[in-house]
Amino acid sequence: MALHNPVEAELRVRFAETDAQRIAYHANYIVWFEVGRTAFLEATGLSRDRMRALRFRFVMAEVQCRYLSPAYFDDRLIVRTALQTLSRRSFTLRYEIVRAETGELLAEGGSAQVAVNKAGKAVEIMPAVRAALEQEA
Amino acid sequence: MALHNPVEAELRVRFAETDAQRIAYHANYIVWFEVGRTAFLEATGLSRDRMRALRFRFVMAEVQCRYLSPAYFDDRLIVRTALQTLSRRSFTLRYEIVRAETGELLAEGGSAQVAVNKAGKAVEIMPAVRAALEQEA
């Protein structure tokens, strides 16, 4: 199932991100999802500075990743990120990681984020953020 | 649902593992699952050296983590790891991460591993490995 209206971010696999199997270490895909999420949020207008001005904070509630084919040192990868669901206090994103040259799908996954206040308590997603996220839906 | 017969590994949250929300960064839980998995495999008799002697290799097929409560710098954590399923070419593990002092559950998750040969192709789990894993079931 292709992602709807994904935002793309490109990266290259760092040597730091490889492991002794000579492939990219699996936990780094979760970091790459973050790279995709940051690009996605910026594309919606929710840049770091805008989120700070709005005092919009979220925490991770869940992540999941399925690995289909390995990535190697210095590979060019594209992270595709799209909104999946948007509810009162949380939103979920879907990710695909593909090889830039071939488009081969290497991994896919998802994450759930919950809006929180400064104390870390779940709160409603504020209208400005909701509007930004909805335009990507 | 408590884990059946878990193996425990202890760790302390490194400053390197925190993020600008002043909590442990979420992708590090996937690394901590690896710490738990290594302890689990060693407890079954599948230490690094034994796995190497057997030429038993596996790759990650899937990881998933649900975050319940944050961990902070220097917190003492326990990773509990247990076998969930064992099939012909793969096995799945479940993990719980709890605060050592209180036992509070901070996160729980799972991973699926597939046995592979040197070329990375899925193969049957060899009898010696199967026997080791089954004793933990």
Next chain:
Amino acid sequence: MALHNPVEAELRVRFAETDAQRIAYHANYIVWFEVGRTAFLEATGLSRDRMRALRFRFVMAEVQCRYLSPAYFDDRLIVRTALQTLSRRSFTLRYEIVRAETGELLAEGGSAQVAVNKAGKAVEIMPAVRAALEQEA
């Protein structure tokens, strides 16, 4: 030159910390120095909670590491940490990383830390911290 009165911390090389040369990735030694530094500070009475109560903060001014022999997945390592110098606003530490079984020296290095206030400005090291560090000199 052996370290004077070092504090020891033990760790095992995680698979996450290896790289495609099948050895521990070099930047992780800097993280292991942090593991040593945390143990050193705790041994002086400057635990996380004590430092927080004192509002003692420091930032890294310099790190350096010399690599002598590689470490491998699941190796047991000992990080030895000792105070080198203590001046008005800063202190330096020396580190050795040795293989636990053999005592073989794998790497050695140092770091310089500067005391800062909440705004990140260099300040004098407060007397309580100075007294704690001096007892290790």
Next chain:
Amino acid sequence: MALHNPVEAELRVRFAETDAQRIAYHANYIVWFEVGRTAFLEATGLSRDRMRALRFRFVMAEVQCRYLSPAYFDDRLIVRTALQTLSRRSFTLRYEIVRAETGELLAEGGSAQVAVNKAGKAVEIMPAVRAALEQEA
């Protein structure tokens, strides 16, 4: 002292790379040096694939970094990398990390690399690699 003929690589600070002081964690600068080094080597003609074809391998012998001013989440940084020395079996590089918008110098450092054979033993740098590195001197 400005670097002679540096190669530039750009990156953005990932949330994964921040720490509980709300700044980029210091060990990540060593990883960013690797990003710079990879770009530098590629610029000399020593891409991953070319190095593999030549069977040219090196290991880190030393790294050093001096921190001048912190970097923050999502900051755009430039890593400048230049050859410093080239000897029979080793070469050293210098690095500068600057804020992309302002050119402010945030950190500077160096690394020493030793050419090794497959067994990890120090060997002479082969002529093709020497020629590539020299053109950057």
